[in-house]
Amino acid sequence: MKNLILLITILCVNTIFTQNKKTFFESPENIYYISSDLHIHSVFSDGAVWPTIRVDEAIRDSIDLISLTEHLEYQSHLSDIPHNNRNRSFQIAGGYVQNRPLAVVHGTEITKPMPPGHFNAIFIKDANKFFDNNKEPLDFRKAINEANEQEAFVFWNHPMWEANRSDGIAKLDPIHREVINKKLLHGIEVVNFDTFSEEAMQIALDNKLTMIGTSDVHILIDWDFNIEKESYHRPITFIMSENKTIKSIRDALFNGDTFIWYRDLVIGKHKNLKQVIDNNLKVVSKGYGYRDRKVEILQVELINKSVAPISLNYIGDYTFHNDYKFIEIQPKSSKTIYVKTKKVENKVNLEFEILNYVIAPKTNLKTIKTISIE
Ligand SMILES: [Zn+2]
Ligand SMILES: [Zn+2]
Structure with missing residues (x-):
């Protein structure tokens, strides 16, 4: 089953651009700007919709790549939707997408109080391995090690979240420095939902972390991002990839080759935005x-x-x-x-x-x- 899903996602990535999709930004001939939303929830954690809705929303929005990142530690619908298999959300979305122009990669949200806070691990292989023999979630260090053993790309979610930082200022605690120094953390959200953090951007630049922007959507995407009313689209991270394979997209994420479209802003490091404006x-x-x-x-x-x-x-x-x-x-x-x-x-x-x-x-x-x- 797992191999089948992997095959489906790879096939989908290879067919993305043969379909009639919107071009957000022109790219150079040998580079593809993969549009992504890598932080999304469904009813399998605390979201309000079934995973297939996320697929349909993303295809309608001309998104190339999504990851459903359910909380490991928090399932608010557990009494109504009891399930032990933490890969289920990915399996449903990955199975539903079939040969349509979207890739779904497997992800999860490691959800701890601050510090350290919340972290997404994407390109994971098995979310069930983030639990011990007693079905308790692994502690933070074990969980981030497990993510890296599964060769995941790991990024720090909403470091500016006012529920975690009452002044809204993203800053590093010793645990963050530790995982950065050990190269267990690879990216950071500088945009989450309706917030943009210049401090998170500085942390990304200082520590060579990849800049990410996500919707972190829980309800319907159109309820959170009402384009007609507010003219705001969901935040999109563009991954500047050499080709359309999962391998190339993953490499680009690890290399820091991204930029973010948030409201009317285009956000990213100098080298990347220079390429965007040149084109x-x-x-x-x-x-x-x-x-x-x-x-x-x-x-x-x-x-x-x-x-x-x-x-x-x-x-x-x-x-x-x-x-x-x-x-x-x-x-x-x-x-x-x-x-x-x-x-x-x-x-x-x-x-x-x-x-x-x-x-x-x-x-x-x-x-x-x-x-x-x-
Ligand atoms: Zn979170
Ligand atoms: Zn989240």
Whole structure:
């Protein structure tokens, strides 16, 4: 059964892109941006829906990869849904997905009081092994060791959660340093549900942990993320993978090759966001002239190929004929600006700060676009 499910998930990953799916962000030719939500609950812990609903929701949202991460220590529906097999949620979702364009990988949430808090282990092989002979959950050190023995990718969940940190500030306790130093912890949520933590981002950068953003959804996804009412989608982690196999996706997660789309923000380390902006912001010359006059004003088209807005702050010396330095390009659209270059040039550099691309606390990505003029 286990091998069959593994086969199903691998086959699914290989067929993802042959189906009609939404492109969130354009990627380079040899890289795939795998859209994922790696923190999801169902009735098999404290969620309100059956695992198959999670599959349908994810497919509708053009998600490529999910993991149902049921709490090991907490099953609030146990009296109504008694079950001893902690792999059941994964088996139901993995069996239901069949040959549709979604991969389901096996995961679980190790759920301890703070410190250390909650941790997701994904790509696990058997959730039942996180219990001792008396069916008691393993203590934290044993559980994180078990996860690593199963070659799981382990990340720290919601380190900013106000129920655990009353000031909302993510910070490391000695136990966190211990598991980081032993390389038992590989990632950290910088986005969880409706929270974004700059402090968690700094912890990720300082300790080379992979940045993750998840929905941590418990009820219907549309009730938590009501796009019509609030225009917010679920947080999505994009995994920058060389190909569409589980192995490559897993390697990319361990390498820190991710970025997160949260509300209107794009969050990730410098190297990763640079690749995203290089492939999603195109700047092209439309030649000199303004209306029907031959003048030294350059018409430039700014094209946003992504689903997120691009919020620019121009930081060079030119001034524009219509606009101030703040320029917003809506998702999957373009905007024309008129650059006063004073004389006719054949090459112009425009340097921008991208206000909604976050590469470190209080730090935005910068980019220089070189425009060739025919
Ligand atoms: Zn949790
Ligand atoms: Zn959770």
